[in-house]
Amino acid sequence: MAIRLFNTYSRALEEFSPLDPAGREVKMYTCGPTVYSHAHLGNFRAYVFEDLLQRHLGLRGFNVRRVMNITDVDDKTIRGSSEAGVPLAEFTAPFKKAFFDDLDTLRIKRADSFPEATDPRELAKMIEMIGTLMERGLAYQAEDKSVYFRINKFPDYGKLAHFDLAELRSTGRVKSDEYDKEHVGDFALWKAWDEEDGAVKWESPWGDGRPGWHIECSAMATQLLGEQLDIHCGGVDNIFPHHEAEIAQTEGCTGKKFVRYWLHCAHLMVEGQKMAKSLGNFYTLRDVIGKGYSGREVRYALMRVHYRAPLNFTWEGMEEARVALGRIDEWVRRLNAETDSKDNPEAPSSKLQAPEKHQAPMAGPDFHDALDDDLNISGALGVLFETIRETNRRIDGGEIAAGEAKAWLDWWGRVDQVLGISGEEAALPEEIAGLAEARVQARLAKEWRKSDELRDELAARGWEARDTKDGQKITRRGGA
RNA sequence: GGCGGGGUAGCCAAGUGGUAAGGUCGGGGUCUGCAAAACCUCUAUUCGCGGGUUCGAUUCCCGCCCCCGCCUCCA
Numbered sequence: 324m325a326i327r328l329f330n331t332y333s334r335a336l337e338e339f340s341p342l343d344p345a346g347r348e349v350k351m352y353t354c355g356p357t358v359y360s361h362a363h364l365g366n367f368r369a370y371v372f373e374d375l376l377q378r379h380l381g382l383r384g385f386n387v388r389r390v391m392n393i394t395d396v397d398d399k400t401i402r403g404s405s406e407a408g409v410p411l412a413e414f415t416a417p418f419k420k421a422f423f424d425d426l427d428t429l430r431i432k433r434a435d436s437f438p439e440a441t442d443p444r445e446l447a448k449m450i451e452m453i454g455t456l457m458e459r460g461l462a463y464q465a466e467d468k469s470v471y472f473r474i475n476k477f478p479d480y481g482k483l484a485h486f487d488l489a490e491l492r493s494t495g496r497v498k499s500d501e502y503d504k505e506h507v508g509d510f511a512l513w514k515a516w517d518e519e520d521g522a523v524k525w526e527s528p529w530g531d532g533r534p535g536w537h538i539e540c541s542a543m544a545t546q547l548l549g550e551q552l553d554i555h556c557g558g559v560d561n562i563f564p565h566h567e568a569e570i571a572q573t574e575g576c577t578g579k580k581f582v583r584y585w586l587h588c589a590h591l592m593v594e595g596q597k598m599a600k601s602l603g604n605f606y607t608l609r610d611v612i613g614k615g616y617s618g619r620e621v622r623y624a625l626m627r628v629h630y631r632a633p634l635n636f637t638w639e640g641m642e643e644a645r646v647a648l649g650r651i652d653e654w655v656r657r658l659n660a661e662t663d664s665k666d667n668p669e670a671p672s673s674k675l676q677a678p679e680k681h682q683a684p685m686a687g688p689d690f691h692d693a694l695d696d697d698l699n700i701s702g703a704l705g706v707l708f709e710t711i712r713e714t715n716r717r718i719d720g721g722e723i724a725a726g727e728a729k730a731w732l733d734w735w736g737r738v739d740q741v742l743g744i745s746g747e748e749a750a751l752p753e754e755i756a757g758l759a760e761a762r763v764q765a766r767l768a769k770e771w772r773k774s775d776e777l778r779d780e781l782a783a784r785g786w787e788a789r790d791t792k793d794g795q796k797i798t799r800r801g802g803a
Numbered sequence: 804g805g806c807g808g809g810g811u812a813g814c815c816a817a818g819u820g821g822u823a824a825g826g827u828c829g830g831g832g833u834c835u836g837c838a839a840a841a842c843c844u845c846u847a848u849u850c851g852c853g854g855g856u857u858c859g860a861u862u863c864c865c866g867c868c869c870c871c872g873c874c875u876c877c878a
Contacts, residue, residue: 369878558878705825
């Protein structure tokens with residue numbers, strides 16, 4: 324089954340085929356964070372979506388080369404460093420580190436490179452591109468000394484967002500100091516230095532200053548991935564102007580189609596509104612972890628809604644994620660028990676004849692097929708949970724042989740290559756083991772009151788005691 | 804005003820021209836010393852509203868309503 328993706332450019336589902344179908348290489352560029360504070364959950368929704376996309380393409384045999392930029396110079400980083408009274412690089416460093424820590428917490432695979440806007444090599448590329456645009460009359464230096472892109476010279480400007488330039492209407496977000504431009508829609512390629520920038524400046528043919536935001540991505544993408552990309556992702560708020568500008572700049576330089584597939588994810592909402600730093604209604608990953616949730620629980624909560632639908636962040640949703648993951652964990656444990664507990668791993672399980680060949684037996688829709696359809700995660704999770712219920716039912720009935728349990732674990736392994744949500748068995752702390760043993764003794768003595776107290780005690784510490792036909796089982800609940 | 808996304812059970816959310824996946828919550832069971840887990844079972848005659856096409860529409864067409872976002876540097 325072919326992979327189909329919704330392309331913002333055409334506003335239609337398109338069958339995915341990379342530039343180089345033979346090599347199966349996919350060049351993917353994803354807009355990264357501006358490191359002036361901690362990224363918020365809305366940002367991470369986008370990164371989790373991109374991670375899911377990368378993992379699914381990987382499972383389908385594509386070799387994804389991904390680049391994610393780090394914006395470490397802009398108005399906000401400059402303001403932050405000046406308020407903190409430290410050099411720009413010193414101000415952004417801890418936020419860069421925090422960003423990578425957060426990626427790890429959410430089990431987001433690292434991109435192949437994370438270029439930074441202030442890297443001299445990247446700056447050189449930006450200046451080179453601006454120079455080319457100047458030569459071609461696609462850019463001009465205004466009276467304020469800044470260099471702007473001349474959108475009237477680029478007929479395709481507006482094609483991605485489907486905007487008619489004549490219809491552009493100001494929303495008051497235009498800064499008043501941009502009156503030197505030929506057209507209100509012209510955007511800065513190089514921003515001339517002014518006093519507020521302090522020590523932050525680089526030399527260029529047009530005087531000291533710093534790069535505009537958009538040129539950053541054009542330069543890094545072409546420098547690291549080439550003039551044409553397969554996939555470019557971001558949040559819907561990047562469609563205009565950011566990605567529109569990227570197309571104009573890049574194609575203005577190369578004359579080639581910049582991106583084949585534009586993918587954008589919808590916003591994360593809080594109480595029905597977009598989560599945004601500018602609105603002050605945002606949570607950072609650290610806020611949620613601080614409430615006792617684990618990275619994989621957050622990952623699941625961000626991933627479980629289709630990327631093009633708005634996702635409302637709620638604590639109820641976090642609880643649901645916790646319960647659902649606990650169910651998956653328990654299922655995996657049971658399958659493992661079915662493979663472990665049999666006396667002879669060579670022999671089929673005691674109970675029934677074991678079929679020799681256990682391809683995970685699915686008639687009907689497959690997990691990965693669902694994802695082929697524009698990352699239909701709900702459909703895919705539906706397959707997973709139906710599988711869980713069915714295999715649990717058969718384990719209850721003693722119908723699963725060791726070989727089949729093993730086959731299901733293999734199936735889960737492939738599924739989790741994409742989901743990245745499997746739990747890790749936490750080692751039993753001595754203290755917990757002691758309480759558990761005391762409870763076993765109490766139960767043997769039929770001291771129910773004492774055993775119930777010990778169960779509560781364990782629960783208070785995040786461990787659950789269950790009495791099964793094979794004796795007491797201690798498992799970690801929630802978290803991890 | 805222009806351009807998008809969305810409106811399906813308490814909540815989250817798939818989906819198909821033929822009569823509604825899955826998750827979660829809640830009720831009832833099996834099991835258990837009691838629980839928990841797991842499983843079984845119940846919970847939308849109905850898919851924002853009104854028309855139309857059709858033997859039949861949640862699914863196609865037309866009109867309308869509501870929510871959210873973008874419209875120059877927010878993922």
